[in-house]
Structure formats: structure tokens, C-alpha cells
Amino acid sequence: MSELKKSWLLHLGIVALLFVLQFVLPSYHHASMARIMVLTCYAMGYNILFGYTGLLSLGHALFFAAGMYGLSLSMQHLEWLAGPALIIGLLSGVVVSLTIGLLLLRTTGVAFMIVTLMFSQAGYLTVLYFGEFTRGDEGLVIQQELRSIAGIDLSDPTSRYFAALLLMTICIIVSLRVVQAGFGRVLVAIRENNERTRMLGYDIQRHKLSAIVLSGTMSAAAGACYCLLFGYAGATFASVQYSIFPLLWVLLGGAGTVLGPFVGTLFMFYLIDLSSGLTTAYMLIAGFSLVMLTLFAPQGLVGEIRRRGLRWLP
Amino acid sequence: MELGPYIILGLLEGLVTAAVLSLMAVGLSLVFGVMRVVNVAHGEFFMVGAVLAWWIAGSIEGNPALGFVAAMLLAPPLTAGLAVIADQLILKRIGYDPERTIVATIGLLYVIQQLTLMTFGPDARPVEAPFNNRLSIPLLEWTNDGLALYWPWGLGTTSYKIAVILAALTLLVAIWLLMTRTRYGLIMRATQLDRETALAFAIPVNRVYASVFGLGAGLAALGGVLIVPIQQAHYLMGHDPLLLSFIVVIIGGLGSLPGTIVAALLIGLSDGIISIFFSPTLAKIIATLAVAFFLVFRPQGFFGKRAL
Numbered sequence: 312m313s314e315l316k317k318s319w320l321l322h323l324g325i326v327a328l329l330f331v332l333q334f335v336l337p338s339y340h341h342a343s344m345a346r347i348m349v350l351t352c353y354a355m356g357y358n359i360l361f362g363y364t365g366l367l368s369l370g371h372a373l374f375f376a377a378g379m380y381g382l383s384l385s386m387q388h389l390e391w392l393a394g395p396a397l398i399i400g401l402l403s404g405v406v407v408s409l410t411i412g413l414l415l416l417r418t419t420g421v422a423f424m425i426v427t428l429m430f431s432q433a434g435y436l437t438v439l440y441f442g443e444f445t446r447g448d449e450g451l452v453i454q455q456e457l458r459s460i461a462g463i464d465l466s467d468p469t470s471r472y473f474a475a476l477l478l479m480t481i482c483i484i485v486s487l488r489v490v491q492a493g494f495g496r497v498l499v500a501i502r503e504n505n506e507r508t509r510m511l512g513y514d515i516q517r518h519k520l521s522a523i524v525l526s527g528t529m530s531a532a533a534g535a536c537y538c539l540l541f542g543y544a545g546a547t548f549a550s551v552q553y554s555i556f557p558l559l560w561v562l563l564g565g566a567g568t569v570l571g572p573f574v575g576t577l578f579m580f581y582l583i584d585l586s587s588g589l590t591t592a593y594m595l596i597a598g599f600s601l602v603m604l605t606l607f608a609p610q611g612l613v614g615e616i617r618r619r620g621l622r623w624l625p
Numbered sequence: 626m627e628l629g630p631y632i633i634l635g636l637l638e639g640l641v642t643a644a645v646l647s648l649m650a651v652g653l654s655l656v657f658g659v660m661r662v663v664n665v666a667h668g669e670f671f672m673v674g675a676v677l678a679w680w681i682a683g684s685i686e687g688n689p690a691l692g693f694v695a696a697m698l699l700a701p702p703l704t705a706g707l708a709v710i711a712d713q714l715i716l717k718r719i720g721y722d723p724e725r726t727i728v729a730t731i732g733l734l735y736v737i738q739q740l741t742l743m744t745f746g747p748d749a750r751p752v753e754a755p756f757n758n759r760l761s762i763p764l765l766e767w768t769n770d771g772l773a774l775y776w777p778w779g780l781g782t783t784s785y786k787i788a789v790i791l792a793a794l795t796l797l798v799a800i801w802l803l804m805t806r807t808r809y810g811l812i813m814r815a816t817q818l819d820r821e822t823a824l825a826f827a828i829p830v831n832r833v834y835a836s837v838f839g840l841g842a843g844l845a846a847l848g849g850v851l852i853v854p855i856q857q858a859h860y861l862m863g864h865d866p867l868l869l870s871f872i873v874v875i876i877g878g879l880g881s882l883p884g885t886i887v888a889a890l891l892i893g894l895s896d897g898i899i900s901i902f903f904s905p906t907l908a909k910i911i912a913t914l915a916v917a918f919f920l921v922f923r924p925q926g927f928f929g930k931r932a933l
Contacts, residue, residue, distance in 0.1 A: 422920050
């Protein structure tokens with residue numbers, strides 16, 4: 312069996328497994344799993360930029376929040392239906408990531424990280440500043456009867472699970488296609504050696520910009536769907552903490568692997584879920600894991616599996 | 626009250642901000658200049674300084690001035706010790722790689738912050754200032770008899786705030802003397818210029834790194850001790866100063882000591898003035914956007930020679 316076939320089989324197998332799991336999971340884990348799958352899409356978007364292109368962003372919450380507020384504000388204040396509002400969410404992700412991306416192209420290394428951090432901080436403060444519309448920290452709640460597309464009620468646990476699975480499947484397919492196509496290979500080449508890739512005649516800036524827009528749009532899609540499926544948009548989702556989370560998930564799962572974001576989100580979600588039952592200081596776990604990961608496992612879980620045997624993992 | 630006294634009040638508050646900010650930013654800038662490490666956990670060292678000051682001042686009986694002096698003498702070295710341990714356990718082991726240190730210091734930020742939440746608790750706690758006399762400020766005005774002094778109502782400051790400004794000035798001069806006039810400063814500058822050559826001349830670069838990281842954290846902690854009688858100690862208090870000192874260091878040019886101080890004055894004073902006229906959230910939005918654009922279009926800062 313060729314490596315290409317093997318990787319498609321593995322990823323679609325995982326999707327099938329998650330499909331079957333839906334019938335056996337108890338209701339609490341059923342709801343958690345839907346949440347994890349949506350957040351995985353956010354992490355996968357982050358992984359395109361961090362894992363494959365090697366650009367470390369500290370401000371992805373800006374894109375997540377762009378999708379989330381694009382959807383919720385147009386539903387709340389323009390009284391749009393969920394379908395068109397979802398498209399607005401995606402479009403705001405494209406617009407924000409394209410604008411920020413054009414500015415980010417001028418920076419490299421540490422400056423890139425700080426600029427992303429600053430832009431997302433400005434975004435977070437803007438959400439707070441227009442509290443009249445966004446209701447700041449308190450957040451917006453989307454009415455249950457509005458949360459349906461084509462007659463399917465997305466607030467119902469079963470259809471919510473399927474919608475999350477559908478979104479994650481789309482993101483997996485997009486990631487796999489990107490990684491296998493020439494475009495993805497150029498991104499990896501940029502990560503490994505920027506100058507050599509330039510010398511080979513590739514347009515670095517254009518590839519970087521495409522990666523930023525793709526990554527930002529996937530994050531915005533996750534943000535918009537999160538808001539649609541769980542009916543809530545709050546300023547917390549635009550804060551620094553939500554820029555650090557995808558970094559943590561991707562690092563834990565394995566940067567530059569298609570499955571890493573899912574594995575990382577799954578583990579960290581349950582780790583924080585369990586520890587927040589014990590203490591209010593649950594971010595301690597996140598901080599401690601970040602330090603331990605940089606010290607002992609920079610490859611992450613899936614990266615470690617790839618290094619030790621399954622070399623064909625994309 | 627007319628506009629004039631408001632502006633003077635704003636400038637005075639701004640000077641206090643600038644004083645504390647310059648201590649913190651010089652610490653951040655030293656760490657970046659010598660070690661090429663962006664320390665995201667710097668704000669937490671500031672917070673640890675303030676919390677330790679509360680703890681030390683609270684455990685010493687008698688005159689509040691005694692407790693405060695003890696806090697000033699003990700809190701910065703303790704925080705510096707903590708930073709040296711963090712350097713040896715974490716940063717040294719990942720070889721000071723720029724991206725990995727940022728991730729590791731983000732982790733360190735959450736660890737320190739959440740441990741403080743678990744032990745110190747979520748409340749803001751005050752520390753009594755060693756002295757706190759009110760000082761009224763006179764203004765000049767034209768009367769029929771010529772120039773005369775008058776005291777507008779509400780225009781004043783406290784002796785403690787003036788002392789903070791003076792203390793910061795003294796410390797900055799001391800740092801400058803340390804960097805330019807001592808053997809230790811020479812070693813630091815040599816390491817900053819060229820790590821490899823410094824190693825070849827038998828400079829113990831690892832020990833220099835550890836001590837610079839400790840010195841930076843100690844300066845942040847000192848800022849925290851100085852501010853705690855004005856602003857209470859709280860486990861999230863490191864967040865805003867971290868952002869501001871990043872702004873200062875970036876505008877001043879990374880690793881440039883005079884640039885950092887000028888930028889701290891600029892940011893502190895404009896923070897004082899802007900917060901009179903605009904909402905603090907809008908002021909912060911403007912400041913963060915300004916820094917982002919600054920880094921995009923002029924990455925070397927006003928005074929710096931090299932880009933980030």
C-alpha cells in the first residue's frame with residue numbers, strides 16, 4: 312500500500328471511529344467531544360502556520376474572535392439567519408487575516424510574534440471598548456431557536472456532534488490536501504530554510520501570505536461554528552489565553568502533523584477539565600505543560616510516534 | 626478647576642508610572658540585550674516583588690516604615706533568586722533558542738501567576754507606605770499686585786510618590802554606573818557584543834546569563850515593591866506593566882539603555898495625560914496598535930541600531 316493511501320485510510324478511519332463513538336459516549340463526554348472537535352479545527356488552522364510554515368503566532372485569538380463576532384454580531388444586530396451569518400464569519404476571518412498578513416510579511420522572528428500579540432491584544436480591547444454591541448466579558452447569547460441551518464436544529468446534541476464532526480472532517484481533508492500538494496511542500500521548505508527556498512525561485516512572501524490567510528480562515532471557521540453550536544460569544548475568546556491554547560494543543564500533539572492538533576486538544580481538554588474540578592488555578596496545568604513540552608518533548612506526541620516508526624505520517 | 630492643574634496632575638502621575646516602568650523596562654532590555662531572550666514572564670517578577678513586599682511588611686511588627694525597608698531589601702534578591710533558578714532549570718537547558726524561550730517563559734508566566742493565586746489568593750492587598758504626607762502644589766498667577774502664588778484645590782501629590790521618582794532615578798544612575806564603570810559591566814557588555822569571543826576569553830557566559838536574568842527580575846521586583854503602597858498587590862497585576870514595558874523597550878530600541886529611559890518617560894507621561902482625556906481602554910488600544918505599527922515599519926526603534 313502506498314504511503315498516500317495509508318495516510319488517507321488512517322485519517323478517514325479516525326473520522327469513522329468518531330462517528331461510531333457518538334452512539335456509545337455518555338452525554339457529558341458526548342458534549343465535550345463536540346467541543347473538542349470544533350477546537351481541533353482551531354488548532355489545525357494554527358498548525359498550518361506554526362507547524363508547517365514555522366511562523367509562531369501569539370495572536371490567533373484575533374482570527375478565532377473575528378469568526379465568532381462576525382457570526383454573532385450579524386445575527387444579533389442585523390437579525391440575519393445562521394447560514395448567511397456563518398458566511399459573514401468566514402469572510403471576516405479572510406479580511407482580518409489578509410490585512411494583518413500583509414503587515415506581518417514585513418516582520419520576521421521575534422518581531423513577528425510580538426506584532427501578532429499586539430494586534431490580537433488590540434482586537435481584544437476593541438471587543439471590550441464596544442461593549443454596547445458585544446457586551447464585553449459578559450458576552451452574547453444566541454437564542455436557541457435561531458441556531459439552525461436548513462431546518463436542522465444545531466443546539467440539539469446529536470446534530471451538534473455531527474456538525475462538529477463534519478467541520479473537523481473538512482479541516483482534516485483540507486490539511487491533508489495542503490500537505491500533499493506542492494504548496495504544502497514549499498511551506499515546509501520555508502520552515503526548514505527560508506533563504507534556500509528563495510534561491511530556488513519560490514515567491515516566499517506570497518506563500519507566507521497564503522498560509523496566514525488559510526490558517527486565519529480555518530481559525531475563524533472554528534470560531535464561528537463554536538459560537539453557532541454552543542450559542543455563546545464572549546470577550547474571553549479574544550484574550551491572550553485563547554492565543555496560547557492552540558499553541559499548547561499543537562505543541563502537545565505534535566507540530567507539523569495532521570493528527571497532532573486533534574490528539575493535543577483531546578489530551579489538554581481533559582487534563583484541564585479534570586484539574587479545574589480540583590482547583591481554580593487550572594491554568595497552572597497549561598503553564599506547567601508548556602514548560603515541560605519545550606524541555607522534554609519539542610516534537611509532541613504524534614511527532615514522537617512519527618520519529619520512532621511511522622515515518623510516513625503526514 | 627481649569628485645564629492647567631489637571632495637566633500638572635496628569636504629568637505627576639505619569640512621572641510615577643514612568644519611574645516604575647523604566648526600572649522594569651531596563652530589566653527587560655538588559656535580559657534581551659545580553660541574552661537575546663524575550664522574557665514574557667517579566668511582569669510576573671514585578672508581581673512577585675509586590676506580593677513578597679506585602680508578605681514581608683505584614684510579618685514585621687511595629688513601625689510600617691521598618692516593614693517597608695525590609696521588603697525593599699529582601700523582596701528583590703528573593704525574586705532574583707527565583708529567576709536564577711528558572712534560568713538554570715529551564716532556559717539554560719533549551720540553549721536560549723529564541724522561539725522555545727518565548728514558549729517556555731509563557732509557561733513560566735502561568736506557573737508563577739497561578740501558584741500566587743493558590744497561595745496568596747484572588748484579593749488585592751494593600752501595603753502601608755513608610756511616609757505619606759500630602760503636598761499641595763502652588764501655581765503662579767497674575768494679580769493686581771503682580772505675580773503671586775496660589776494653591777488650587779485638589780492639586781497635590783504625596784511625599785511617597787516624590788520618593789518613588791527619586792528612588793528610581795538613583796537606581797537608574799546606579800545601573801548606568803554598573804554597566805559603564807565596573808568590571809562586571811564590562812563582562813556583561815562583552816557577552817552582549819559577541820558571545821563566542823567572550824567565551825574564548827574565558828568569560829563564564831553561563832554565569833553571566835544567570836546573573837543578568839536575576840538582575841532583570843530583581844529590577845522588576847523592585848518596581849513592584851515601590852508601586853505596592855500606591856497600587857495594591859494582586860496576582861494579575863503584572864499584565865499591564867508587562868505590556869507597557871514591551872512597548873517601552875521596542876520604542877526605545879532593544880538593548881539601548883538611554884533609549885529605554887527616554888521611551889519610559891514618553892510612555893509614562895503620555896499615559897498620565899491620555900488617561901485624563903480618554904477612556905483607559907481606548908488609550909490602551911491606541912498604544913498597542915502604535916507599537917505593532919512601529920515594529921512593522923521601524924523595527925530598530927528610535928535609538929537602537931539593530932532590528933529585533
